[in-house]
Amino acid sequence: MPEETMLSVLEDLLREEDILAVMLARKNEISVSPSPDKFKLKDPSIFSLLQSTMNDFFIVIEKFSSQGLDKVYFELGNYEVMFFLISGDTALVAIIPGLANKGLLEVEMENSRRAIKKLI
Amino acid sequence: MFEAAIAMSRKWDATDAGQEIGEQIISKLKNKPKFVLLFSTIHYEKHGGFQKFLDAVNSKLPERTPVVGGTVAGFMNNYGCYTRGASALAVYSDEMDVAVGVGNNTRENPKKATLASSSEILDKMKNSKYATGCAINLYSSAVVGEYPIVGRRVVIDNKQLTRFPDVMYDISLKVFHRGVDRADEMLPVLSKELSNFQQISGGCTDTTDQLSNYLFFGRQTITNALLTLAFKTSLNASVKTTFGFKETGTKMLVTKFGRDHRIIKSINGRPAREELLRILGWPKAYLNERVFSKLFYYPIGFVNQSGVLIPQVFGLFLGESIVVPYSIQNPEITLLSSSGKDLISSVDEHVEQCKKIKPLFSIFISCATIIVTLGAHIYEIWEKINSVYGNTPYLVGYVAGESTFSSNKELKYGNHTFNSLVLWG
Structure with missing residues (x-):
């Protein structure tokens, strides 16, 4: 997997004003993400928590993937987390502000997902 | 002889993006473009500025190429759908006359601005021998008061x-x-003054926060104005508006x-x-x-x-x-x-029309609320359009306020619409 190219896709996405943190999460593997010092989170512990619990998420995600699970959203305090599934064990994950213009961000999330799919 | 091409840049920096757009146009067209329609998202405002962006685009193009456009919430073309970057449609035809009209201070006096723009078009086009007239009207949309x-x-x-x-x-x-853009005071005047032109219109915008927007004319950025790119051609043209609610x-x-x-x-x-x-x-x-x-x-x-x-x-x-x-x-x-399904199916009539007439190129103007509402599902619209266009150039701009007019159809305007200007041989 060309991780450097993948990282450049993630770094490009992170330049969006309202993408506060981003990673490519993979089940039972180390996730790919830009350096955390590039994140714009006021509370960085949220990202650490997400990173450390991703394997638990994939257990649930795998159960629904045969039903066509494509995206997962949840609100977390002042933030919102978007999961765009790439396969049953890989997901593009981004943290955005709770009141961000989600529609426009989703389009660029989708473009990043398509770019990563081409690389895998 | 006719040719058209789509250029696109996803670069973050205004100068880099502008240069890429200009270079792609030059490399894809054999002739000097008769016009370039240019859409950009607002983000270059904070990444170098639109002056640098336009200088860079124009520096790569032949002198006096008419470059007209503005900021949009997003755009779609043969390559995909984007809410960050810039894209241009460049057109050449040896049977085409082009004119640009500008009217300023649309918020204070929309009628005067519209008459200034349309009279400039009529004056420049008076000797054109081509039968089909088309006008792309871009105006500064509302900004939050x-x-x-x-x-x-x-x-x-x-x-x-x-x-x-x-x-x-x-x-x-x-x-x-x-405040409001007063487009509903401009559009009837345009319909009357440019009654022989098939018209498509849109209000340039930002991310729909409605804080700022820009029109592009050559190397100039313009605010609070109306910009009309008109052309007369031997090609056939038609406009259509459909609703997504x-x-x-x-x-x-x-x-x-x-x-x-x-x-x-x-x-x-x-x-x-x-x-x-x-x-x-x-x-x-x-x-x-x-x-x-x-x-x-x-x-x-x-x-x-x-x-x-x-x-x-x-x-x-x-x-x-x-x-x-x-x-x-x-x-x-x-x-x-308005449901997502309604918004997606609003393009069906346009797609069906294109199957029949085999366009040479098309310009679409649609409502920014559609891209905001659909998010990643906007690709369902792209797949429908792309399935019939393939490599035929098309450019969709997502704006705040849309309209079409032709002499055989009523003026249609509003939000939540999908609009086309289709050209064929």
Whole structure:
């Protein structure tokens, strides 16, 4: 997997004003993400928590993937987390502000997902 | 001889992106473009500025290439759909005359601005021998009003300020040059003055926050203006507007209007805001600065004197009054409902038309609320369009306020619409 190219896709996405943190999460593997010092989170512990619990998420995600699970959203305090599934064990994950213009961000999330799919 | 090409840049820096756009146009066309239609997202405002962007585009193109465009919430082309970057459609035909008209100060005097722009077009086109006329009208869309004490807001509750909504509307428009775009005063004038032109129009915008927007003309950025790119050609052309909503059957009667019939003071004999919330079944807490992401699903419409439904989104809550973008010409208004499925199927008629006529290139203008509402599902629209266009160049701009006109069709304008200008041989 060309991780450097993948990282450049993630770094490009992170330049969006309202993408506060981003990673490519993979089940039972180390996730790919830009350096955390590039994140714009006021509370960085949220990202650490997400990173450390991703394997638990994939257990649930795998159960629904045969039903066509494509995206997962949840609100977390002042933030919102978007999961765009790439396969049953890989997901593009981004943290955005709770009141961000989600529609426009989703389009660029989708473009990043398509770019990563081409690389895998 | 005819050729057209799509250029695109996803670079973050204004100069890099502009150069890439210009270089792609030059490499894809064998001839000097007759015109370049250029759409960009607003983000270059903070990544080098639009002056650098336009300088870079133009530095790569032959002298005096007409480059016309503006900022959009997003764009779609043969490569995909994007909410960051820039894209251009460049066209050459040896049987085409092109003219650009500009009208300034549209918010203060839309009629004067429109006459200035259209007379420039008519003057430059008077000797053209080609039968088909097309006009792409881009204007500065509404920007959130600036009000004393509260600044720029879309929901204003200050009781002292909102006692006189007409005065606030006027101050914002005339003192701060912010507020509604008055497109509904420009479009009928354009229809009359350029009656032989098939027209497609759109209001340039930002991320739909409506804080700023720019028009592009050559190396100039323009605000508070109307820009018309017109061409006469031996090709055939047609325009079409379709809607992405359904009528709910819920009718409301506006019982008191404010300035320009764009301020709704009361509905069904009750204060407008209170009555709207009652009809929607919404709590007052919904009325925060992000209320429009919910209201996008509930546009309203009225039927004008020509029998055409004019759909529009709500614009601003000034105390108990509601400001809308387009002047309401009929006090009976209808609540509309927009679902993702309706928005996606709004392109079907355009796609079917293209299957029959095999276009050489097309320009689409659609409502920014559609891309905001659909998010990643916008690719369902792209797949429909791309399945018939393939490599035939097309460019969609997502704007705030859309319109089409042709001499054999009524003027159609509003929000939540999908519009096409299709050219074929």
